[in-house]
Amino acid sequence: MSKDWLNALQSQFGNDRVMTETKDTHSYSFDASFGSFVPEAVIQVYTKEEIVKILKVANEYAVPVYPRGQGTSLSGGPLPVKGGIVIDMAQWDNDLKVYPEDLIVVASPGVKTSAINEAAGKYGLMYPPDPSSSHVSTIGGNLAENSGGPRGLKYGVTKDYVIGLEVVTPEGEIIRTGGKTIKNVTGYDLTKLIVGSEGTLGIITEAVLKIIPKPQFSKTMMAVFDSVVTSGEAISKVLTSGLLPAKIELMDQASIEAVENFKPIGLPVNAEAILLIEVDGHEETVNEEVNQIHGILNELGATDVVIPETKEEEQHLWMARKLVSPAITRVKPTKVSEDATVPRSQIPQMIEKLNAIKEKYHVNLVVFGHAGDGNLHPNIICDKRDKEEMIRVEKAVAEIFEAAVSLGGTLSGEHGIGTMKAPFMEMELGKAGLDMMKRIKKAWDPNDILNPGKIFTSDQNNELVLSHG
Template sequence: MKVTEDVLAKLRGILADPDRLLTSDADLYSYSFDASFGLHKPEAVCQPVSTEETAGIVRIADEYEIPLCPRGRGTSLSGGPLPVQGGIVIDFSLWNSKLVIEEEDLIAIVSPGVITADINNAANEFGLMYPPDPSSAHVSTIGGNLAENAGGPRGLKYGVTKDYVLGLEIVTADGKVVRTGGKTVKNVTGYDLTKLIVGSEGTLAIITEATLRLIPKPQASLTCMVLFDEIVDAGRAISKVLGSGIMPSKMEIMDQSSIIAVEEYASLGLPVDVEAILLIELDGHPLAIEEEMQRVAEACKEVGARSVQVAKDKKEEAELWQARKLVSPAIVKIKPTKISEDATIPRSQIPEMFRRLKAIKEKYKIHLVVFGHAGDGNLHPNIITDQRDPEEMRRVELAVEDIFKAAIELGGTLSGEHGIGTMKSPFMEMELGKDGLALMKSIKTAWDPKNILNPGKIFPEEGERFELRNG
């Protein structure tokens, strides 16, 4: 126990409202998990609503060498906010007071607790858009998105969270308030601390404000659903479309297991005998996307698509996307535990990755469902299992390890958009090598010598191995 009565008294002195310091067992329990694995109870939870309060908390943690774990709405799929070494959780979800659109400069300035979808909605009112769209966007906070560098389907055309961050206000490990970047898209004044901090999962600094880049909102969008008898043809269709000079805003894939799961769950009338469905969205000028959609349809048919269905109106468009949206709720009906991975590969390797995933599924006799952002190679192999079955969980652990190995062997990466957290840290050296990992660690040590900022994340502990267990 590092959070002594003395520390609690000091924290109370910093928070303008003492109710924003939580210490009851029930409260602490509700901060002990996220959307991934593991149960780790904090010793206290603070809910700051200003930079001053945040810096004050950090200075106390620095003085007493107490672990600090920043947290938004806890939707992390990699263990990002879990207090694995105890200490204080800093819950930013109440601090949603700032959401300013500066229309002329095409920027938004936000406090860390703002819900991500609210930023896009606010931008829409000015004819602008905030593109990053993780599937949790209606629940997750921008602070969490920044910490994990969240992605989403639109990543294909528009990039990820990091591509939209121009500047940050941060609190350093010793409680200093520093601004990085600014309000301009072009900025080469020294090292790019902004892009270093985004995606660093709360281990380098705590983000208290972000300046985000907005872009003009596309005027229109069109969606089609393409059916493939062979999944390898879906891979060829992706290459064909991108090679023809068209950049869709989304290219999502569902494999046969996903299709069957959705169909059993919701009876949408999806054909359960196809190996893959591609959902392709184009956005932009209405005249342009209409003509482009014809070329997309032709390209898909040329590589052997069974059929191409273009949505005729917004209602039909919503229906087509319904299939993709229902994958996650559908698969947890099969078994209660879902391990959602985001191993990402160069898009040319999509067919080979599907082959390897099939082999892994058979080898370990697991229920593996694959869907995701095929256009940028960011697949989501999801293992459906039951954590109460330790023998099955052991097979799942080995399967996950094989999935990571396959991704890296194919020139890909452990994580496309979920982050490393606690879930993937044992595999870091496999991807980065000893020297690459040492370069990262040297930055961590330089910035946070006492290791109080989200300790136990990203970097593997000595001899750590991958285990899926709660509590």
């Protein structure tokens, strides 16, 4: 195979910066999802001009390019499924400027998500999107995948905070979308198109993000239920009563039990479900809202409602939620983490369907997550070395997708389509809907060099495969 493109890159970057040794290429072959694909070269970038250079070479020689943040993707976003070049953006992490008068932040793509919120915090402001990996993940990755998080319930997700972008197109041109103003209707909203496009349309080199005043006060409560379905009804009732908590997180019995076995915190192990609710805002309003929610929860048959008195006790409860992930993998090592999302009124029905799927395929299915916004996280705990089990898991996952779509929901709330969910796109979007997306891709990236093999099916991913080997 001719490697003229490699020579071209090496002559522009120098041999040292174009990593091609086995130990390096193999170290950029994975993310936090499934599968491992070895790229031919890895380059770490620090400026937009460097990205322009790489894309011009790649476009000329039609070589696939895979932009990558810190590789925390749960959907295969940065996996180099067709070889080629991985661009590591994570080291370009030093440009971060807060403009408190304009209530905006300007960041380079490698800046960590949590660093943005910390920088805003110095001015009494906050950047709300809070994916649980925010201390690891980069803003570039969050923008590409349009990440969410628990606070999405009240504050929305990444796309709700992006007002302007600088992007390098697949042909190596630098463009700007949006700007620094909240209102902007000049032409098509390319900003929103790029956010969540999973790196298939362009490479983001700078983002202008909106920040908001930090709430002064917050309070946490825990509600215990003897039925998951009732807990789902409680969520719907709270949200239709003129109340908007910052977070409503659900833990089902399997996750409660797993946490208690892992690190006894004193959770009610006999409960079918617990809800963790956080309300934020002004102190008086928060207290009043907590009272109202308390009333609703009792009315709907919560067997117990706990309102911690100290911040330590609150942290203890949130710690329990954080421990779900490590605790459930104690049983078996592989965690298939889904994020199918349904309209909020459909939460109880979705939970019933998930229970049925669990029974039907005898899979170890645990449900927890950001229930308040309909973004449940059904996780299947399995062992990827067990082929027979993994086939059952594949079937169960496919049926979870179908269940969500049939209830008017979506395949993915916040993890992205990537490689794994691509085969199910048509089910949700229909033929024409999917075709419009393909046309957009073709217009932006005629040579299909940017993150090929994602969102749309190709030879590598025309069906869901989770089994190992």
